[in-house]
Structure formats: structure tokens, C-alpha cells
């Protein structure tokens with residue numbers, strides 16, 4: 001007898017929450033196109049992508065473009081825009097992706113309220129920036145945003161593909177699971193065992209090494225006389241390889257500026273952390 | 280004729296002392312210089328030749344008379360000890376040995392004269408006691424040497440032996456052709472360019488080598504003897520028989536001409552090393568053409584001092600060999616599996632901890 005009304009209330013609450021969320025989602029999607037970049041269909045498709053990702057990662061997501069940073073650095077503008085457009089809102093985490101055409105820099109900013117731990121590690125943010133770079137460089141901005149959203153979802157939901165890489169399972173130096181620690185120790189152990197086995201066998205061989213002296217010992221007057229010496233240049237062969245700019249190494253050596261890992265206490269007791277890169 | 284240097288004081292046998300560089304009598308302490316003894320030895324020889332040129336014949340029966348073939352290990356020679364008269368059986372190539380009965384040092388003059396007479400000798404610089412000391416020190420060396428080695432090994436035999444060597448001088452005329460590359464990198468646009476510059480390298484050179492040694496004894500393994508090199512040639516002395524008193528000595532098994540092939544391989548290798556030294560500034564060099572003409576300009580028969588210690592550890596035989604002049608060592612130390620495993624475990628643990636920390640940071 002008691003269960004029925006509670007069940008009804010819960011169901012009713014859920015219904016209204018869904019409806020409200022749906023409505024607020026519709027109006028709250030933060031696609032702010034200050035640079036007037038998006039065509040209508042592009043904006044629509046980004047909007048629905050953002051909505052999907054938001055749901056899956058449980059944090060607010062905003063995509064902001066500007067061609068006037070109002071004299072601010074990209075980082076400062078990102079944080080200003082975060083507050084100004086009320087991304088996240090009170091006590092909710094959020095991620096803002098800024099395409100700043102004034103400073104020619106794109107930027108990922110993560111906000112966490114009240115000392116919550118950041119979820120995007122420096123390494124993860126750098127690889128996201130790396131993945132986005134080719135599209136930014138080519139002017140494929142819509143695709144750049146899609147790549148950002150995909151990367152964000154992967155990072156925030158700890159997709160299995162990322163767990164394979166030992167570096168991925170640590171966020172801000174905190175192990176995310178015991179299994180991950182096991183993996184790290186296991187792989188270290190395996191590598192160490194192989195290296196040690198090689199080292200020990202080399203040392204065993206070296207203990208009983210044979211070393212005949214070099215021929216120079218028997219050289220008369222310790223020198224030889226060179227009668228003729230010719231070094232003739234004949235030709236040059238050339239090979240070329242495309243620089244992979246979407247790998248961390250390639251991207252970093254491409255000379256693009258990056259500003260990484262900056263912290264700022266937000267107004268509501270939260271903090272920002274982000275990084276960007278020139279394009 | 281078999282020589283045995285008698286002490287002028289008490290008549291006991293005298294042996295060469297590597298520390299004092301004189302012949303010493305162990306009983307009364309009398310010391311005689313090598314020069315003095317070999318002078319006497321010459322006089323004595325001349326006298327005997329004048330008196331009766333066959334005087335030594337009854338003392339030394341020829342090898343062919345009493346040759347013993349021991350599993351093809353070579354001819355044996357029988358003779359009588361000049362000290363106690365007991366019969367001695369030695370290998371045909373032995374030039375110096377000891378009487379098995381009275382322990383007197385004996386020198387087979389016949390194996391050291393005529394064309395078998397060495398031109399020079401490097402006398403022992405390291406005495407027996409020092410050789411043993413260095414061996415003991417060496418057994419404690421090495422990361423994987425069993426800790427029980429210096430307590431439980433058995434020293435079977437310690438031998439100071441003069442090993443026959445041929446020394447060769449070579450004059451080499453050589454021409455080399457080689458292909459060399461240099462590499463440049465360049466980044467242009469989205470591409471990384473690797474330019475390889477190719478060069479044709481030519482060298483013509485004359486190289487002279489002096490006193491390249493080659494072990495002329497069948498008994499001593501060539502690789503081991505090579506590893507005892509180099510000998511310090513400033514210690515080369517004119518050959519005199521008294522140096523051999525108290526040591527073993529072999530005369531050559533191989534003639535200088537027989538060993539030439541082996542030496543010429545070394546000469547070619549050394550010449551190429553020299554040529555490569557002049558091909559600098561390249562990322563890679565591969566020699567494509569070589570015309571090496573070695574000319575043997577001098578050949579010299581010498582005796583070099585070598586200590587060998589045979590020891591057994593856990594029923595396995597090991598040999599320790601040492602240059603009797605410079606102390607350079609060649610030997611195989613037993614490897615303790617336990618120690619190797621311990622090192623392996625220790626290294627693995629350390630690396631694992633380090634790697635884990637690096638990844639966590």
C-alpha cells in the first residue's frame with residue numbers, strides 16, 4: 001500500500017525532469033558563434049552532437065568562436081566566456097572549446113566546482129589538441145569541433161582504447177583503478193625482466209671476455225703514411241616523409257605555440273584548467 | 280747436451296729468479312749473473328768439443344732410437360738427468376724441463392741451437408709467488424664468480440713456460456676504394472626531407488708493422504696467446520740459456536714460414552683499420568675494393584714468458600693464463616648461476632620500481 005504512491009511520485013518526478021531537461025537542453029546548448037563561422041546546418045549538427053556528448057559525460061559542454069577577444073589572451077577569454085555564457089552553471093562541471101580567430105589559437109578549458117578533481121589530464125588534453133590540429137590548420141572548423149567532441153567523450157568516459165595505454169588511466173597522477181596499477185606494474189615488470197636478462201647475459205659474457213690488442217700497437221712509429229687521399233662527391237639521393245602533425249611528437253615539433261595547464265580559481269569556488277595551441 | 284747450472288758454492292742446481300734477475304741457489308743463496316754463466320757455458324762447450332766431440336752422446340740417446348708415439352701427440356725423447364742420472368722422458372719439442380725424480384732444472388741445448396736458437400727472449404718478470412697472488416686476487420673478481428671459488432678450488436698445476444713466438448715485420452702497400460655517405464635533414468612545408476650525399480673514397484697507403492707476434496707452439500691455443508698480447512718489447516734480451524733454468528720451455532712446432540698465413544690475415548685487418556681511420560666525416564663507410572700487398576721484411580724467433588695455472592672447481596677444469604712479463608690475464612672464471620639469478624632478480628626489481636614511478640609521475 002505504501003509503495004504505490006512513492007512509485008508514482010518518482011515516476012512523475014522523472015517524467016518532469018526529462019521534460020524540463022529536454023526543454024532546457026534545447027535552449028541551453030552553448031554554441032556561441034561570435035565569429036559567425038557556422039552555416040545553419042553545421043550549427044544544427046554541432047548542437048545535436050553537443051547534446052549527445054553532454055548526456056554521456058555528465059558535464060556541460062560549450063563551443064565558442066570569436067574574432068574579437070577584446071584584448072584578452074585566449075586563455076583569459078575562454079574563462080571569461082565560461083562565466084559570461086554561464087556554461088555549467090552553479091556547481092556543475094563543464095568543458096569549453098574556444099576557437100579564437102583574434103589570437104589564432106584554439107583552446108580547451110575545463111571547469112570544476114569546489115575542488116573537484118579535473119578529468120582531463122595534461123597529456124589527454126595535449127593529445128586532443130594534437131588530433132584537432134590538422135583540421136584547424138586546414139580550416140575544417142566544423143570537423144575540428146567534431147574531433148574535439150569525440151575526444152572529449154572518450155576521455156571523460158574512459159573508453160577502453162585509452163586504458164590500453166598506461167598513461168591514459170591516470171588523471172592528474174591519481175590511479176583510476178586498481179586494475180590500471182596492475183597493468184602498469186605488470187608491463188614494467190615484463191620490460192624490466194627482459195632488459196635485466198639481456199644485461200646479465202652481456203655481463204656474464206664480459207666476465208670471460210677475450211680482448212686481443214688493436215693493430216695500432218704494432219704500427220711502426222705509431223703511424224701510417226697516406227700516399228693518396230681522394231673523397232669525390234658523386235650524387236645525392238633524397239627521401240621525404242610527411243610530418244605527422246596529429247601525433248604528440250609531430251605536433252609539438254611543428255613549431256606551434258601551446259600554453260598548457262593553467263589554473264585559476266573561478267568565482268564560484270571552482271577552478272579552470274586548460275590549454276590551447278596556435279593554428 | 281743437457282745443461283744443468285750448478286751452484287759454484289755448493290753444487291746444487293741454480294734457477295733464474297725473475298725478481299733478482301740473476302740465477303740463485305736455493306740452498307746457499309749464491310747468485311750468478313746470466314752473462315757470467317753463459318760465458319762459462321760457451322767455454323765449457325768449446326772445451327768439450329775439443330776433447331771429444333762425441334762426449335755427450337752416451338748421455339743423450341737420439342729421439343729416433345727410443346721414440347715413443349703417444350696417441351700421435353708427437354715424438355718423445357729419452358735421456359738421463361745430468362744431476363741424478365735417472366731416465367727422463369720428454370716431448371721432442373721440450374727445450375727446458377725438470378727431472379721428475381730429483382726436480383733439477385734441465386735445459387736441452389740441442390733444441391736451442393743452430394736454427395732453433397731464439398734470437399731474443401723476454402725473461403720472466405713475474406715470480407711464481409706473485410703469479411699465485413694475482414691468480415688468487417683474480418678468483419675474487421667478477422660479479423658472477425661463485426663465492427666458494429677461492430675456498431674450494433684445487434690448484435692442480437702452476438707452470439712458468441717460455442712459449443715460442445715468431446715476430447714479423449711487414450711492409451704493406453694497400454689501396455682501398457669505399458663508398459661513403461653523409462646525411463642532411465631539412466623540413467619544408469609538411470615534409471621532412473632526408474638528403475644522402477654519396478662519395479667515392481679512395482686511399483692509397485703504405486703501412487709498416489713491427490714485431491707482430493704469432494705463437495709457434497702447438498700446445499698453446501692461438502686465441503689465448505693473442506689475448507696475452509701485447510708484450511713489452513723494451514724487455515727483449517739477447518737469448519741466453521740460463522734464463523730458462525727453473526722454467527719449462529718449448530721450441531717452435533711451426534716454422535716462421537708456416538705461420539705467415541695467419542699473420543698476414545692480421546696484417547690485412549690492421550691495415551684496413553688504419554685505412555678506415557682516415558675515412559672520417561661520414562655517416563657510413565663501406566669498403567668496396569681492396570688491394571693489399573703485404574711484404575714480410577723480417578722474421579725473428581723469440582721466447583716469451585707465460586704463467587699457466589690449472590685448477591678444478593666442482594670437478595670441472597679451468598685454466599688461468601698470464602703474461603709473465605706484463606701480468607695481463609686471460610682466463611675463464613666459473614659462473615655462479617645463483618649469483619647470476621640474484622643479479623637478475625635485483626635488476627628486475629629495481630627497474631620495475633623505477634619504471635612504475637616514472638609512469639606514475
Ligand SMILES: [Zn+2]
Pocket residue numbers: 286287288289290291304305306307308309
Ligand atoms: Zn749453492
Ligand SMILES: [Zn+2]
Pocket residue numbers: 360361362363364365378379380381382383
Ligand atoms: Zn734428476
